[in-house]
Amino acid sequence: MESIKELYRIGRGPSSSHTMGPVQAAKIYKQRHQNAESFRVTLYGSLALTGKGHLTDVAIIEELAPAKVDIVWKKDERKDFHPNALQFEVVGEKDADPWLVYSVGGGKIVDDDSKGKESDMIYTQRNMQDVLDYYKETGKVFWELVCETEGDDLKEHLTEVWKVMKEAIARGLVNEGLIPGGLKLQRKSASYIAKSRSLSGHAKTTSKIFAYALAVSEENASGGVVVTAPTCGSCGILPAVLKISQEQYELDDEKIIRALATAGLIGNIVKHNASISGAEVGCQGEVGTACAMASAAATQLAGGSPAQIEYAAEMGLEHHLGLTCDPINGLVQIPCIERNVHAASRAFDSASYSLLSDGKHFISFDVVTKTMNETGKDMPSMYRETALGGLSIFGDKDFVDN
Structure with a gap:
């Protein structure tokens, strides 16, 4: 990888x-x-x-x-x-x-010269089973494997990644008005975070997750600076989960950097063994992978074991199997923005579910990754970022400003 x-x-x-x-x-x-x-x-x-x-x-x-x-x-x-x-x-x-x-x-x-080459592969591990075997052999958890493999400059990169993610959230929470593109879609993040202030408990937490995911996704749709996690179309999920986890558990940035390392490893496994391209496997490869990454990060930040982290990641991807990429008018807005919001919420559910378990389950992360890849290959091209089927063909063309 x-x-x-x-x-x-x-x-x-x-x-x-x-x-x-x-x-x-x-x-x-x-x-x-x-x-x-x-x-x-x-x-x-x-x-x-x-x-x-x-x-x-x-x-x-x-x-x-x-x-x-x-x-x-x-x-x-x-x-x-x-x-x-x-x-x-x-x-x-x-x-x-x-x-x-x-x-x-x-x-x-x-x-054509670089496709298929593995010259840039730095991990000896190729899949989740290899990662779990490494843990059993060495006692080193996911983030430790990543840091050991990547070297000293990784922390600097992940620190910048987290900085950009937080900046995207901050901008998105205050920016208002129409998102460019012609759908006349209004930004919602600012109003969602404002309404969250009058809430408490679980309702407040949930509304803040929504607001944070909206903030980054709306910034992305408006051409703002974001981090691929693993793609732009799914960039709101992981930042929202990391931000709310940091607030809930009062975590320092070092813990977040480690969670980013673990989430990156999850995304890498999917990228190496399947695809994160909506044009290749549909939205399951983008939002599904992002949900798996965020599920793993949330589980780690809550103190989960490697087995529980793997389980959470597996659920995050499994329950997005078959998800199509059919954006209206080819814009990364509908259904993309709301999908980020609900996937961020689902990531927390996956983490909570896995933390209540002993980490044992039937379908492995490697199996669901392979399944996602095969499902994507079987998916008609009209549902793989071509705007020729699904929701994309029901977009009201009258709303487009030519």
């Missing part, structure tokens, strides 16, 4: 696969052709079908400026390796130097 620094990426929303990945690719290509005056960028498959809603074209044009950019949309052409493909070319030169690149989820990009 790769470093969790490849999982937790900091950047602007609304989409890690449709915005952050293409921007990174554009940056690399621009560096190769610093004197080019004109580029052609061809978007294929899911990138072409939902790129407008995700601001893919806008992000690429801004990155390649001041050069002229011609965007070509090939909605009916899908590349075999991954549905999120784009090709860069230099226009007006003898050598167009075409470069085909894939945005494979979570902001990561690969090309």
